Amino acid sequence: MPQLNSALGRLKPSAISDVFDRAAKLRAEGLELLDFSVGEPDFDTPDAICQAGIQAINNGETRYTAVDGTTELKQAIAAKFRRDNGLDFSLDQIVAASGAKPLLAVAIQAVAGPGDEVILPTPCWTSHVGMIDLCGAETRFVECNIDSGFRITPTQLRNALTPKTRLLLLCSPSNPTGAVYSAEELADLGKVLADFPNVWVLSDDLYEHIVFAPNIFATIAEVSPELRDRTLTVNGVSKSYAMTGWRIGYAAGPTQWVNAIRKVFSQSNGGPCSISQAASVEALNGPQDFLAEWSATYQHRRDLAISILARTPLLEMKAPEGAFYIFPNCAKLLGKVAPNGQKIRTSSDFCAYLIDQYNVVTVPGAGFYCDPYFRISIATSEEIIKAGCQRIVDAANDLRSEN
Ligand code: PLP
Numbered sequence: 298m299p300q301l302n303s304a305l306g307r308l309k310p311s312a313i314s315d316v317f318d319r320a321a322k323l324r325a326e327g328l329e330l331l332d333f334s335v336g337e338p339d340f341d342t343p344d345a346i347c348q349a350g351i352q353a354i355n356n357g358e359t360r361y362t363a364v365d366g367t368t369e370l371k372q373a374i375a376a377k378f379r380r381d382n383g384l385d386f387s388l389d390q391i392v393a394a395s396g397a398k399p400l401l402a403v404a405i406q407a408v409a410g411p412g413d414e415v416i417l418p419t420p421c422w423t424s425h426v427g428m429i430d431l432c433g434a435e436t437r438f439v440e441c442n443i444d445s446g447f448r449i450t451p452t453q454l455r456n457a458l459t460p461k462t463r464l465l466l467l468c469s470p471s472n473p474t475g476a477v478y479s480a481e482e483l484a485d486l487g488k489v490l491a492d493f494p495n496v497w498v499l500s501d502d503l504y505e506h507i508v509f510a511p512n513i514f515a516t517i518a519e520v521s522p523e524l525r526d527r528t529l530t531v532n533g534v535s536k537s538y539a540m541t542g543w544r545i546g547y548a549a550g551p552t553q554w555v556n557a558i559r560k561v562f563s564q565s566n567g568g569p570c571s572i573s574q575a576a577s578v579e580a581l582n583g584p585q586d587f588l589a590e591w592s593a594t595y596q597h598r599r600d601l602a603i604s605i606l607a608r609t610p611l612l613e614m615k616a617p618e619g620a621f622y623i624f625p626n627c628a629k630l631l632g633k634v635a636p637n638g639q640k641i642r643t644s645s646d647f648c649a650y651l652i653d654q655y656n657v658v659t660v661p662g663a664g665f666y667c668d669p670y671f672r673i674s675i676a677t678s679e680e681i682i683k684a685g686c687q688r689i690v691d692a693a694n695d696l697r698s699e700n
Pocket of ligand 1: 397536541
């Protein structure tokens with residue numbers, strides 16, 4: 298019998314598949330669920346961006362492009378970094394790819410391998426862990442709980458650094474907590490890293506344009522110039538421009554790192570879709586005013602959701618500073634029993650109870666290496682937020698203490 302590659306054994310089974318299986322089963326039975334599990338904007342891609350894609354087809358721009366993206370796209374990316382982040386990159390320091398996800402995976406693979414450690418603050422996005430596992434490096438999780446605003450502190454960072462550390466992975470605004478690092482906080486992390494010149498830094502900035510006032514987005518390469526020659530800043534059009542299906546991500550940083558990524562893509566993926574690249578040029582170069590409007594909409598939804606969830610004292614949460622997720626702590630529910638006799642031992646149990654009894658889909662904290670929390674996505678309508686959050690409150694209040 299032929300064998301699969303044993304390296305795949307490093308990928309852990311998904312901690313959240315049970316919830317999605319339950320949701321799929323209920324949907325198949327015809328039940329309508331209030332879905333808070335989505336990780337993508339509910340807005341449509343703006344028309345001007347779609348038209349740019351259509352125009353590209355009409356112009357016959359349907360052939361292979363350069364592996365790292367068209368010159369037009371790389372110029373638009375360079376202009377974006379200059380405009381939004383005060384960062385100057387030459388085109389050979391930029392790479393575009395079929396989404397930020399493969400870009401992040403290859404970026405990690407390019408600098409870390411077996412025997413290396415990658416520092417990852419938790420709660421974290423599940424795929425960051427999978428990417429580190431796949432390249433054979435060890436993940437050094439650093440627990441950042443609700444009291445520290447879900448952000449790694451300079452002391453925690455210093456304590457986590459070892460001679461084996463090859464990479465620090467930061468994600469701000471964060472999926473799943475919505476935590477946003479301020480410029481000062483990032484600069485303080487930069488000061489720690491100044492003492493560790495062999496450590497690369499990977500900044501996942503996918504949610505850059507979803508930041509709620511008074512918070513202001515910053516990225517580490519911008520605020521720590523001394524780290525610029527070892528920081529790769531990754532971004533994309535998926536979350537900010539409602540373009541998840543177009544699959545365009547991009548990165549900029551040191552030539553050595555970017556060249557390594559380009560080399561891997563040249564033998565694996567090839568260049569990203571030519572039509573999506575043309576649409577992304579319009580996204581990055583065209584009007585940007587809708588970004589602030591969308592962000593204000595998410596902020597309004599956040600306030601609405603939090604005002605409803607606050608009706609129960611049993612859930613503790615911190616208002617997210619960005620992204621479109623709320624990450625409540627459900628520790629006070631653990632040990633309680635549902636009216637049907639089901640005991641709540643973990644956030645996964647609570648999420649299962651929410652689906653089965655209240656038809657509300659959320660994602661348990663185990664998927665983000667953090668329990669007992671669960672993630673609520675507010676990339677959905679106010680109607681669903683009002684009805685669904687009230688059901689979450691009712692579900693929490695309906696639990697009874699065990700006698
Ligand atoms: N980074 C973070 C933090 C994400 O949450 C996601 C998607 O959920 C991605 C990257 C992937 O982005 P893309 O759609 O460009 O692959």
